[in-house]
Amino acid sequence: YAPYVVAEVVLDATAEDAGSRAFPILAGYIFGKNKGERKFAMTAPVTQSAVAGGMRVQFVLPKGVTLASAPEPMDPRVQLRLVPASRWAAIRYSGTWSQANYDEHLALLKAALDKAGVATQGEPVLARYNAPFTPWFLRRNEIWLAVP
Numbered sequence: 001y002a003p004y005v006v007a008e009v010v011l012d013a014t015a016e017d018a019g020s021r022a023f024p025i026l027a028g029y030i031f032g033k034n035k036g037e038r039k040f041a042m043t044a045p046v047t048q049s050a051v052a053g054g055m056r057v058q059f060v061l062p063k064g065v066t067l068a069s070a071p072e073p074m075d076p077r078v079q080l081r082l083v084p085a086s087r088w089a090a091i092r093y094s095g096t097w098s099q100a101n102y103d104e105h106l107a108l109l110k111a112a113l114d115k116a117g118v119a120t121q122g123e124p125v126l127a128r129y130n131a132p133f134t135p136w137f138l139r140r141n142e143i144w145l146a147v148p
Contacts, residue, residue, distance in 0.1 A: 003085045005065050006047075006058040009077050013055050016099055018048055019128070022057035029078045030059060034071035045127035045142070058083075088144040089113055089120060090127075096136045102126060106143050113145065120145040 007029045009022050030040040047058045091109040095101045129140040
């Protein structure tokens with residue numbers, strides 16, 4: 001993936017609670033709770049991964065937005081960050097955002113990579129592409145593992 005800019009928040013939350021707790025904080029930023037009251041269209045994916053201190057949830061900002069051009073968040077919990085160019089192995093799946101569904105597909109991804117002799121590094125990233133009101137069977141979800 002090419003580099004991109006995110007608005008992110010790190011919360012002391014479980015994997016299952018992080019998304020719903022982070023959404024209003026990050027949505028506030030993209031819907032104008034920033035210096036300049038600039039609004040952005042909702043983009044995809046929304047990513048989530050484990051970090052020291054809890055769970056990191058990120059909204060990918062629209063293409064063309066840079067750290068220099070992104071407005072400063074008014075909420076101190078929201079941080080802006082440039083995600084560097086990187087390589088990922090991914091598995092795409094549909095269904096609910098349950099821990100069981102995530103664990104099942106993460107295991108499938110790891111098994112396929114092990115079989116292919118592909119090494120990974122870092123924590124897995126959950127990428128969600130649809131709104132919560134999208135029927136579960138139509139949702140696009142992915143799990144990414146960084147490839148060195």
